[in-house]
Amino acid sequence: MQNTLPSSLRPFLLLWAGQALSVLGGAVSYAAASMWLATIYFPLPADKPALASALTWLSLSYALPGILATPFAGVLADRYPRGAVMRLADLCSGVFCGLVALLAFADALTLPLLYLLIALTAVSASIHGAALWGAYVLLVPEKHLTRANALMGSLWTGAGLVAPGLALLLLARGEGLGLAFGLDAASFFVAALTLLLVRVPPTPKRETPPEAGLWAEASAGWHFLRVRPALLVTFLTFAALNFAAAPLAPLEPLLVREGLAADLSGREMTVAAALALIGTVTSVGGLLGSALMTVWGGVKRGRGWLIFGLCALSGTAQIVYGLSQSLWLTAAMMGLFVFTLPVADTHLSTMLQTQIPPDLQGRVFAVRQMLAQSVSPLSIVLFGGLAGRVPAGQILAGLGVFAVIASLLPLLKQDVRQMGNEETTP
Template sequence: MPTEQLTKDRPTASAADIRLRIAFLVSSVGDWIYRLAIPVLVLKISGSATSTALAYAIEFIPYIVIGLFAGVIADRFDRRRVMVLCDLTSGVLALAVTGLALLDDPPLVAIYLCAFLLACVRPFYFPAFQGFLVDVVPEQRLSRVNAWTQTVDSALGFIGPVAGIAFVAALGVWLSALVNALSFGVSALLIATIAFTRSGTAEPVTARGIARDFTDGLRAVWTMKAMRWGTALMALSNLAAWIIEGSLLFLVLEVEKMPKVVLGLVLGAQGLGAVIGGVLAPRLTDRYRLGPLLAFGMGLSGASMVLPVLVPTWWAVLISWGIEGIATSVVIVSWVTARQKVVPSEVIGRVASVSRAAAYATIPLGAMLGGWLVSGTAPTRTLFLCGAAVQAVVFLGTALSPVVRIDDAGPRNARAVEAT
């Protein structure tokens, strides 16, 4: 059903809105530089594929472990200061990587430690950004800003590996790391210049208080039916996607014996689809209710996985994964926007971090299940059939659960914030 909000009534972006988005872009680009500079440095030192892969994979660990608790910090402390501190910490660590890269024989342990600490910063930045976005962006613009951030993420996922490697190769590891540090500094400066006032007095920080806040965050997810169902369904949808995505490389290169360019085309189609979905999402959220739009996105994702089951060829996989990218962006933008409108501002950091940790937790399980399925007979059909079956359950769960009525779950608490 079309919403009552008319396109012509959309508020324009404020100065705080623009600075926050530019800071997000600069900080995200900085993330991509260090993600590639550190593995290149490790490869240069060790010459080991295993050591290099470890340097890249280490970034996912903190999201699952630290991510559960990071939202407490974002809700208890000044979110702007948390984001500035995160960027400054990342900048200092990037400077440490710069120094290590200048050594003749830098110790691998120190490089891994820097990579791990850099990865630990992002779980704190994410819920703080989500909460601060709610603080400074008018509710009517939330879907558009969410779509913008999703488009940035998708575009970086699409061009990041190629552009990042070219950047590191052109400048060298130490200079790339220095530019990385400067990018985090620019992001911190932009966020620090956003003026706002948050009402209320911060409570003294105690272990008991933090534990209570964490429990309150879990309770908020559990007691709000739409959030509880949505968090579980998003995690299950991740499971469906990673059954396929975790084994795409092996499926294309080893099972189907396709050239590497085909794998690049498939992943590129997914990235391009995600960008297209990010562009379309705010137009869809302007016209339709978020609950039915979530169900549509989940259904489109499942339907896209059926094509390779019917026609198990590389071009069918390419089309399928391109449509999957569109569906993923529509789902993410709709879900994040709904969460921002329904969850009280004072607990949104905890709810966001718990939701993300739950979603990330199913990725290893999906990847392992896909690895087992791809080793059997008719691997393309089997892999996509299993993913489609799980996603069909997700679609039905979304359409029949309180998630489809999330628009009526009630407005979140009024913001105790004035932003400029």
């Protein structure tokens, strides 16, 4: 069967179902925490500086601990059975979220405690992610890896589509934050139970001796990339693209208020309604990209051209998005931007999973995540401050130009253009 997933992939689909619950739970709790800060903890206009600071710390508590933990997360994912690592990480995340829920119900939750428990959850999530990414190749036949990656990638887009509405419904109740984190904790426990039903095969080991010491093992992913320039260029390029895209979400309200004011006035539409429309179109674009990859399965050769060509297309969409003065054009460009992401990322993930030795995949994945995510906080802080003096649309359009250039430069290298054409794992 060329266009459907066979019944032999039932273990992966069971894993996918468990992860769908935990991803949705995490998206709902994050949205609820943001809304809780903005509407309950800091409800007054005079609270704006404190709210901005709290939202920044909330974002950093999710991002920074996971980034710092990624090198050691990769070591754990490669050293120990990946099914057990994922199960333990889910249980830890469930406990941390459960503590947030209990403190919220007891009206004893302080912001430092919230940030600390979220940071601990981010560390366990980083460990879980490294093990999960390396588990695909052990569960899924190589010919179906592209579809499996597309299905897993669709979880985050789908969660982003429904999480804000669910969080809003929960916060309509007096104990909404506790309910949101309680449901998040339950989703992690269900995901851990689901993993008891999925047997992840042991990671094949090569005959080469293991690295001596934790630091040496953690650096093995860097060494693997250092002698493969095409992969290193790819990872650095995606870090640059993340730098260009990171301000999109935080600057979107400013872009809508500044650049679309005339259009919204003519439509008698509020900024909130416009943001909701753009958010819906964005999520639909991501789901369509994931659905395309699930049905299509992707290309087998010429992946370098496709991956970086799509990245250039997304950068072009960002340019138009930043300069647009039409609500529907703005929404369409954001939908196109997100549509390209699962198509490009699924091809890249499949290529990496088939060409990196299984016992190194956790550590290489960790390097990929650290490079991709570490630049986002810097970009948000840098351009968030600049947006106070320069129109947000101009900033985002300029970053789109940077993204197009960064996407096309790697194609000047022959080994990048031919990347992924190899059929065997080195």
